[in-house]
Amino acid sequence: MTQASPPVVLVFAGTDPTGGAGLTADVLALASLGCHAAGVVTAVTAQDTTGIKQFSCTDTELVIAQARAVLEDMPVAAFKVGMLGNSEIAAAVASIVEDYPDVPLIVDPVQNSGRGDALADDMLDGALRSLIIPQASLITPNSLEARALAPGADTLDACAQELMSLGSEFVLITGTHENTPEVIHRLYGNMRLLETFVFERLPGSYHGSGCTLASACAASFAHGLDPVNAVAEALQYTWETLKHGFRTGMGQHLPNRLYWAWEMDEPESEDT
Ligand code: PLP
Numbered sequence: 001m002t003q004a005s006p007p008v009v010l011v012f013a014g015t016d017p018t019g020g021a022g023l024t025a026d027v028l029a030l031a032s033l034g035c036h037a038a039g040v041v042t043a044v045t046a047q048d049t050t051g052i053k054q055f056s057c058t059d060t061e062l063v064i065a066q067a068r069a070v071l072e073d074m075p076v077a078a079f080k081v082g083m084l085g086n087s088e089i090a091a092a093v094a095s096i097v098e099d100y101p102d103v104p105l106i107v108d109p110v111q112n113s114g115r116g117d118a119l120a121d122d123m124l125d126g127a128l129r130s131l132i133i134p135q136a137s138l139i140t141p142n143s144l145e146a147r148a149l150a151p152g153a154d155t156l157d158a159c160a161q162e163l164m165s166l167g168s169e170f171v172l173i174t175g176t177h178e179n180t181p182e183v184i185h186r187l188y189g190n191m192r193l194l195e196t197f198v199f200e201r202l203p204g205s206y207h208g209s210g211c212t213l214a215s216a217c218a219a220s221f222a223h224g225l226d227p228v229n230a231v232a233e234a235l236q237y238t239w240e241t242l243k244h245g246f247r248t249g250m251g252q253h254l255p256n257r258l259y260w261a262w263e264m265d266e267p268e269s270e271d272t
Helices: 022-032 060-071 087-097 124-135 143-149 156-166 209-222 227-243 259-265
Strands: 008-015 036-048 051-057 078-081 105-107 170-173 183-189 192-199
Touching (some): 022 227, 036 087, 078 209, 105 209, 124 143, 124 156, 143 170, 170 227, 183 227, 227 259
Parallel strands (some): 008 036, 078 105
16 A cells, blocks of 8 residues: 655755754654655765864755756655755755745755854855745744844844845744743744744753754645744744753754654553
8 A cells, every 4th residue: 555645845954964953853853743855965064062073065066956856756845945055055946946936935044053153155144135035935043043144133023024024924033042031932924023932941952953943844834734833833843852852972962853752662650
């Protein structure tokens, strides 16, 4: 018997040998949420859980060839853009997704790692603003990325307004890096704040949380959820992956994208 196919999410991502961030994070999150991840490698990084050592971008022609191979073979239900690395790759990705205006485009505007190491050249910022963000259904910057992408804006609300003015339909600004007792995430759309999501602040520092969240959003869009519910479910899932995270290296914790499968294996306590 042939199984019904899960929705396919085409991911543009860098690789991370720790398995914490990048393509591995995307594949785990998407699979965990009932999607099939097709992965276009935009860059190869050398990093561990303490920092980036080096990275090299994929040849642009090869990025295009990877994407075209998938798009000519499979129906794609959503695109997810993570690390692009340079403006030339961003332009190529922009021209590919332009051919699929009805497919939701979820953008994690990666320019630095959460620890501050560069993951892009200086030109990527402009390419994100002029080529990628105008096509985005949802962009998921953390508050530091939002300020970097909208340098003229003096508040996070103003950053969101600017990113929507550039063309992103919805903007989710995550609040982990803000100095608040709880973590406050804000979703904007139709040029206004739509919803605020408040989560308990977890004690660890996590590697790959942004990738996990944007992929979870892509999964929700691929399943056809409306944007507010899509983001609500993705945030809850991501928080659970962090809560069940683990520290296997010497630096940051890794989210456990398959926490629910591990829970199924836990022996039942005697009094239940
Ligand atoms: N490495 C790659 C390939 C990434 O795509 C990203 C973020 O998207 C990172 C590292 C950084 O992850 P974090 O910000 O969680 O440290």
